[in-house]
Amino acid sequence: MAFPIVDRPAAATDTSTPVRHAVIFDLDGVVVDSFAVMSEAFAIAYAEVVGDGPAPFEEYRRHLGRYFPDIMRIMNLPLAMEEPFVRESYRLADQVQVFDGILELLLTLRVRGLRLAVATGKSGPRARSLLDRLGLLPFFAHVIGSDEVARPKPAPDIVRHALNLLDVPPERAIMVGDAPTDLASARGAGVASAAALWAPLEDVGELLAGGPDVVLHRPADLLALCPAVPAG
Template sequence: MAVSTVGRPATAADPLVPPRRAVVFDLDGVIVDSFAVMSEAFALAYAEVVGDGPAPFEEYRRHLGRYFPDIMRIMGLPLEMEEPFVRESYRLADRVTVFDGVVELLLTLRVRGLRLAVATGKSGPRARSLLDRLGLLPFFAHVIGSDEVAQPKPAPDMVLRALELLDVPAEEAVMVGDAPTDLASARGAGVASAAALWAPPHDVDELLAAGPDMVLRRPADLLALCASLPAR
């Protein structure tokens, strides 16, 4: 079965699993394929601020889910890279695409009565701008950026804020992410975590080693965990 927990299947009909009333999504690598744009924006920012030489994008990608300034500190790169990186990301935003199956997933979750939010390593304005450009913003009750909480991922603040805004207890939500930082944030908030594996290329071993509660190999797999809710 594509959707699983450690040791046994997990479905919406499982009597040991509370009904899911909300889903919190990461953005990059889960909803949108933005890696080519990220790579180009990162290379341009590196050349502008640091100078010649290959930009260490693969190392940068290992830290995705974190806020850009935090990644710069971890990598020992100048914080001044943020301005050109954001500038180029906006300029190239029309190249970002939505993963196959995501729109259908969001439509079905909304029809089933679930509330949806985004908790992303991007800043809130940039995330909302991108989702609006792609026509996806109306699906989400709330979009929370790393600049809108005291501590971004891997701290639980973003997921806790999403639960507060959605008015849903932790045991009735699931967080979908493609990075260990997403899973750590979910775990800290007491929310079940689902690892999304549909963004190639992907370090599956590293993600699975982070201990997700569920593994999703395609967006539609999430539907097995999210039954229709009774009308209120």
């Protein structure tokens, strides 16, 4: 018995979806579950730089998708927190988990001929190091960090850069993210956006209010939007 695996917003009436040639992924909350590691690294950095008291990780998490220094500025926290946060993130990287279904998704997309990239709020070196450690780096033609573009998310620069590197026009790509900043970056670049709901989210309503083109409940749902790329 057939059943729907993708929720489309009610306002979406155009069913003529172009064949996708590329998928651009956010990293944290989409490909990897790194929230526990982030929380510990953030707490250590806060204690070292700010001092005693509870680290405001829940507020930090609401800004995920942005570049770490930008989050510090938004939260009025010292930029000096970046060094211990990055140090601890590297130290704890072995504790990061790949979401169930992601490996199978990446394998299938590659077999179907799609080109894959990561556009993340992390720095490029840290993102590539983590993916390499997890054995996922070979799946991605490009991994772009927020330190490698002029304006990080929610600006469209990182998605446009990914498109240029992939040599794919905006209408032939889709971006998968779990934060409003991801959706805004995709929209600004003229790329369709998919909201990923397989990670525990603090505010699903805020993500959906960002106006994703589609909503995905599990990684395999993306396959309905990404058939095999025609040969030739």
